[in-house]
Structure formats: C-alpha cells, structure tokens
Amino acid sequence: MPELPEVETVRQGLAGHLVGRTIVVARAHHPRVARRHRAGGADLCTRLAGRTCVSVERRGKYLWVLFAAEGEAPADERDVLVAHLGMSGQFRVSGDLSGDLSDHPHLRFDAQLDDGRWLSFLDQRTFGGLALDHLGPDAAGRRAVPSSLAHIGADPFEPSFEPAQVAAAIRRRHSEIKRVLLDQSVVSGIGNIYADEALWMARVHPARSAHRLPAPTIRSVIDAATDVMAQALEQGGTSFDALYVNVNGESGYFERSLAVYGRQDEGCRRCGAPVRRLHFMNRSSFVCQRCQRPPRPGSNEMP
C-alpha cells in the first residue's frame, strides 16, 4: 500500500509528535510485528523503554527513529528503530481522530510517550514490522542509514540522488523497465502505483527492456516518477480506503489525480483510448495501449 509519498507523509507526522519525546513503556501485541528483530518482541520493548527520539528519517519506503546516544556511540553508529509499513501498516498518535486504539483488532504494537500520548502501530495484514538497529554507511558511503537498509538505493528526494547516474544503472539492467523501477536496490520508494503513473507520463510500456531504451527516455521515466511522487506528497499521498491514513487518521487525496492506476477500461487522460490492465510480475499493471506501445515481438527486445 504505502509508497514513498505515503511514507513521507507518515514521517512528517511522526516527527511532529516524537522528536524530543522519551518512550516510557513499549508493548508488542503480535509476534509478527517484531519478526525482523532477531531477539523478539519482548526484547525490542525492553530496549525501547527510556530512549529519547532525536529525529525521524526515511529512505524509500523505510522509516527510522533516531535515538539520543546512550554511552559513547559515534554519531554515525547510533541506535534506531526501523519501521516498514508493508501493505497495510499505520502509525497513529493518540489525541487524534482515532481515539482509544487499545482494543483495535489490528493493533500490533504501542508505546507510551513522556507527554502521556500513545504511539500505536496498526497493521491488518502484518507485512509491516519494527526492529531495533544501528546506523552504518550505505552502499555508496554517502549517508548513515540503518545497517539493515544498506542494500537499498537512494530515493529521488535525497540530496545524494543523481538522476543521470541512476538512469545509467537502470540502462545496464537486462530486464523489463517496470521490474527495474520496482527494484528498491536501484532506486527506492517507487511501488506499483507510481511505477505505472511514471511510465504512463513518459509514454513507456512497462514490458520494454530497460537495456534497449534510449538514455533520455530512461531519464524521462525517472523525472516522471520524481514529479508524480512530489505531486502526490503535496496532497498527502494516495488513499483508496481507510487502509492508508496519516498519523492523525486522515486520508490523502491523490487518488483522484491518478492517470492510469486502477482505471481499467476508462479513457486515457491524454488520448482517450481505454486504459488496459495487464497481468505482469504477479500483479496488475495499467497502461494506455495507444500512448505506451508494447515491445515488438520480433525486435529482440529482451535478449
């Protein structure tokens, strides 16, 4: 569910409530919420108690809370709480529209803060999760990120993101362009919705070979992805239903702006031809078949 704009909306909301706050007590309510924390949920909660939040950061679809140093850990090795929302994760802060969540059927974790508020993590499908980690250098050596995220590439909103370099990396892949866009190690933050929107904007069919696309075309796909995610962020992200909401329990409004995603058999907003739904990589892709021409079978498109 949540892609970069939705996760960034959550990050901003969390930062407003968590920075400067200390965790009084933490509780895990479902075993899967801490499955990435090797020592388990009880250990996670014990270690979180007493920690003070310094900042909330993000790369791609991952969030992390940076804690104030305990002892003499160097600044670039500090402890963090890493979070991923998976398909249906939500962070909520009490005092918002949601009221008391302690009996919510999807409550997986919560923590009381020193201002009396509760931070709650709800997750219907339990693909999301939390883990304690520490900072370390990323693969490019450009930014301190949680050690478990070292393999994730920079996202388009990071200062270290170099569109030309990323375009070249994409072009080296002998794979379909949509598959490469969804590979978080190349560029992070893009999911199924914004991949389809970016490819539509750039008039590129998702099954085209990344290797055979002209460099300027790949660049235009990257620029389109950046633009569409920036526009979505301005509107608080994309919400189809109550599964995606910000920390106050409110929906985003970008759904009404989507050009192709979820618009099967409706008219392309550019040329009016019907939007088609393709089954691709075990998921759905939405394309305008007039604007986005498929690779010709005889073109040696996928060598």
Add this chain to the structure above:
DNA sequence: ACGGAAACCTGCTGGC
C-alpha cells in the same frame, strides 16, 4: 543475472 512463482497475512468484493 534474470524471470517466475511462492511465501508471508487479513479482509473485501463479485460471481454463482
């Protein structure tokens, strides 16, 4: 290295 499929989950929708 690449493509495909399955795994991890719950819940909703639509067809019969």
Add this chain to the structure above:
DNA sequence: TGCCAGCAGGTTTCCG
C-alpha cells in the same frame, strides 16, 4: 444467504 475465487499499495527467498 453462503461459499469460493480473486484481488490488494511490499519484500524476501527459492528455483530453474
């Protein structure tokens, strides 16, 4: 009304 298949915005892992 009930049942079942299909589907959902993500990531990881295995297999050929």
